[in-house]
Amino acid sequence: MSSQTYPGKGLPPLQLVFALNEELKHTAFSPSLTADQLAQLRQDTLLALSTICDWGNSFAGISRIPSDVLALIPTHLSSHKDRLRASFVCRRWRETFLQCAELWSELFLSKGEAYLKTFLDRAKGSALDVIVDAGVPASIIGLLSSHTKQFRSLRFTRHKSRDIQRFLRVNSGPLPLLRTLEITTTERNSLGTEEDGEEASGVITPPPAPLFNNATNLKVFSFHSDSGWSPSLGYFTFPHLTSLWLSAKPRKICGSQLLDLLEASPMLRTVRIEAMDFVVSDLRRVPKERVVVLHHVDSFDLSLIGGEPIYQFAAHISCPSASYTSLGRTGHHRKTFLKYALPTPDEWHAIVHQFTRNPAEEVAFELLRDPYATSNTDDDGREEYHSPYYSTYSAWEEHDVYPEVARIVMDHPHVSNISRLRICDGFSTACSPAAARSLRQLFKSLGPLDELTLHRCYLPSYLDLFSDFCEDGEKKRAIFTPIKQLTISHCEYHKHLTRIENLAESQHALGIPFERIIFRDATRSKEIEQKLRTWMDSGTWVDSVEYWYSNPKEMEISIID
Incomplete structure (x- = not known):
């Protein structure tokens, strides 16, 4: 090789590679090349190889995706990691994705300053989804101060009141685009101890103004507290809120503040509240006429853990357009729990009229022996009322709730419209005479039923009501x-x-045979079939058995038409 040049210098990349290849076949490497010449040779060779790779990639199917289609790929990748991986498929993909501002709009402040600056630059002016972990330095938080108008969602994880107030002091600008706010608090504070004296003493200084009062267009607000701290609900005022999820299970909440928050959010469509209990003394100060x-x-x-005044609070709420209403409470069995497990007639009357717009089609009550009892009112366009309570094995001896449950159902103003009845009693074997009378009265008060469901029940307590019951001591069976x-x-x-x-024989003899019976169990009986x-009714009975699994330990068998 010449000491002044190398074969093929100045040639196009492909010809350069061929020239070098031919020369190196016949000529040994000449150490007379200078360092600058070697550097130039390396640069030109790498350029040639890169160009060749690009030519080769052009024949790959992934590189033939039209540009307009390629630009849409990031919008169909829901995972942040997947979107980042896709940007490294090839140079063309990366160049395209770098121009897609939405791809870089999800900001994790815990990833550091360089990450945040890079993503803010690539996101340009697009709406931002910001995730703030506890312990993020103020210097990183400050990088967002000029971008508050772009915030679309804010999620705070593992925070305390002080952390959130610090964030707002640094980023105090308007939040016109903020639609979703999620706050999660925990017992542990990872910000250090230099400012912990105030919170360690149990005293939290309230903010001078409602938190996030500059988020005038907020639609979704979620607050979750797994610690002993939860803020005053007076901290938040969102007039355009459509979805509220408040979870403060370890603490009691002030019913009056919750009412104020709900009243200040007239556009709400979804409300979900989970707490330990209400502050009873506070709720008693709420005027009875306030709704x-x-x-x-x-x-x-609305779900409370052992909360006694749940129905008292519900009586202050009216949801005339609700299609789903749930009032649930859980706790260990004791006389006081059973006493408050069901609403009083006045509370039930208020709740039914304030939450019911359409006639009810389904009613269910559950008597559970596990640590969790739920009552919910569900329907897919229908009204459904659950009247539950929690029971232990000795509950029946202390408090017979069947009459109360039956009374609640029969007090419903639209009881004649109910077409489905669902019962779960936790395999109780104690059905007292009073309970039997209440259930008979309940069954007789209902109109024609599309379905009666007995789930985890002691069957004799219910089946005998139909087959063995006699009207007022007469020898004829009652017609249900x-x-x-x-x-x-x-x-x-x-x-x-x-x-x-x-x-089945009794119903057939009375001229009202079952059209269909469904067995859901882990075993199938050919004998009963x-x-x-x-x-x-032979016209609707078909020997068809379907098997499917609701969980690995349970097989469901249905004999259907």
């Missing part, structure tokens, strides 16, 4: 409402096959 009307709420869910479908779910039905057959055929 907060939430005209647009479609779903209202027709039932189109009987569903027996996880009730150990194989132990009571005779009772089930007798009930054959016997029930005699008493079923």
